[in-house]
Amino acid sequence: MTSKIEIKLKDAQNIPPDFYHSDDLAHVIRSDEEAIVIAETLAHEFAKEASKRDHERRLPLQEVQRYSASGLWGINVPREFGGAGVSYKTLAEVVKIISSVDSSLGQIAQNHWAFVEHIRLDAQPEQQAFFFEQVLQGKRFGNAFSEKGSKNVAELTTRIDFEADHALINGQKFFATGALLAHWVPVVAVNDGKPYAALVPQHTPGLTIINDWSGFGQRTTVSGSVLLDNVKVDLKYVVPIHQAFERPTVAGAISQFIQSAVDAGIARGAIQETIDYVRQHARPWIDSGLEQAVQDPYTIANIGEIKIKLRAAEAVLDLAAVAIDKALQEPTEETVSQATLLTAESKVLTTEIALLAANKLFELSGTRSTLSELNLDRHWRNARTHTLHDPVRWKLNLVGNYYLNGVALPRHAWS
CATH class of the missing domain: 1.10.540.10 (Acyl-CoA dehydrogenase/oxidase, N-terminal domain)
Structure with a gap:
């Protein structure tokens, strides 16, 4: 079926x-x-x-x-x-x-x-x-976590009800990245206020996946809707993920960490695209008196700036990685707090450099770089879209509150 x-x-x-x-x-x-x-x-x-x-x-x-x-x-x-x-x-x-x-x-x-x-x-x-x-063996997990109509990202309405030998899931998801291409679709649903993840095999009756993602960026992530109509799941496929946030773990930090790495990758790609375009196609400005765009001192300085800021962002990402590895080996309040803190710091920096690099691509390359057939705007569209997963303005607040008032960052998938 x-x-x-x-x-x-x-x-x-x-x-x-x-x-x-x-x-x-x-x-x-x-x-x-x-x-x-x-x-x-x-x-x-x-x-x-x-x-x-x-x-x-x-x-x-x-x-x-x-x-x-x-x-x-x-x-x-x-x-x-x-x-x-x-x-x-x-x-x-x-x-x-x-x-x-x-x-x-x-x-x-x-x-x-x-x-x-x-x-x-x-x-x-x-x-x-x-x-x-x-x-x-090569099987892929998708994603059916978030919903778009709830009060906030953590308030889920999709329900899981437990029977003697199975569970039933009813609800609707959105931002379901990769679900359509997955072998297993982990669906986060609540029972008695606690979230569980039910790993639903692709093609399970009652599971409908709709590729209705129309975002201007991250266009091919298949991040659309998942509808669940009395989806029956074997209890052996249900994982009580609420436990990860009831004790010190880096579950939330890891989720944020990987997002931060995606943003750093976007920045890398945009910077390399900028360097390639300036070398091959950009023209020197009329007042510069220069023969080539690569000789422009302002362009050179801008390339230096974004390269330095990318290195800084990746360095903090590496610090977060080391802290996560340590917290996995020694999961204490202190190690988990440090991993979460450094991950939040990396998320701020990778967001900033992804957006800056995507903007500089056009500023340094010139008007011709905006031609639709070049599709260079995909870098900005992807950076702007992916960095919206969680507000960096709150990262700044949480990090500042930690250093100023000693308040640990919250433990959830968006922190």
């Missing part, structure tokens, strides 16, 4: 029936170094039609399959379960490498990695063994 999957796209694309089924198991990555090499190889491939995919809102079907089959989606599976258990510094580097050429692909895997961590933190041993093996 299959669920109704409605795809609302300009060209009414269809997903091939065999998209979710493959006899080929994913490669299993064994080290941090191997993960970086594979990410760089894939990024070279993904860059070739990234602009075209964005322009046409074309679903990255082959790219997502190559991405998960490469083993990169399984690199944060713990070593005791057969994964590489890479450091979070390595995970961030992988995210940045992919996002620098196609930030939609970077975001599609974002919630997958975050949910792998929830399985480590909240699932029972038998659930961990099953789902970690699924991930290592």
Whole structure:
């Protein structure tokens, strides 16, 4: 049996029936170094039609399959379960490498990695063994967490009701990045005020996924709606994720950390695009008396500025990665608080550099760089869209309150 999957796209694309089924198991990555090499190889491939995919809102079907089959989606599976258990510094580097050429692909895997961590933190041993093996085989987790009609992002209306041997889910989700392309759709629903994640197999009766994402940026993330009409889920697929926030864990920090890495990747891509365009196409200003745009002292200084600010943002991201790794090994109020704090600081800096770099791309490249056939505006559109996941103005407040008044940052997925 299959669920109704409605795809609302300009060209009414269809997903091939065999998209979710493959006899080929994913490669299993064994080290941090191997993960970086594979990410760089894939990024070279993904860059070739990234602009075209964005322009046409074309679903990255082959790219997502190559991405998960490469083993990169399984690199944060713990070593005791057969994964590489890479450091979070390595995970961030992988995210940045992919996002620098196609930030939609970077975001599609974002919630997958975050949910792998929830399985480590909240699932029972038998659930961990099953789902970690699924991930290592190349199975993908989607995302059905947020809703767009509630009072705030944390107030969910989707319900999960428990029966003797199963659970029933009813509700509606939005911003469901990657759900349409996933093998498992983790649905966050509440019971008695507590959130649970039910991992719903793709094509479960009552599960309807609608690709109605119309955002001007991150166009190919498949971040549309998920409708749940009496969706029946085996209890062994339900994880009590509320537990991650009832004790000191870095579940929230990890979710924010990966988002920060996507933004740093967007900045990387925009800066490289700027350098390439200025070298190849930009003209010197009439009053400069120069022969080439690359000789312009103001352009040179601006490139220096954005490169320095990117390095600073990535350096703080690395500090957050080290703090997350420490908190995973020693989960205390102090270690978790430090990881959350540094992640928030990185989120401020990566947001700022992503937006600045995307703006400087046009300022330094000139009017011709705005031609629609070049599609360079995708960098700004992606930066502006992805950095809206949570307000940086609140990050500044929370960080300031920590240093001034000793108030720890809140523990949730947006902090």
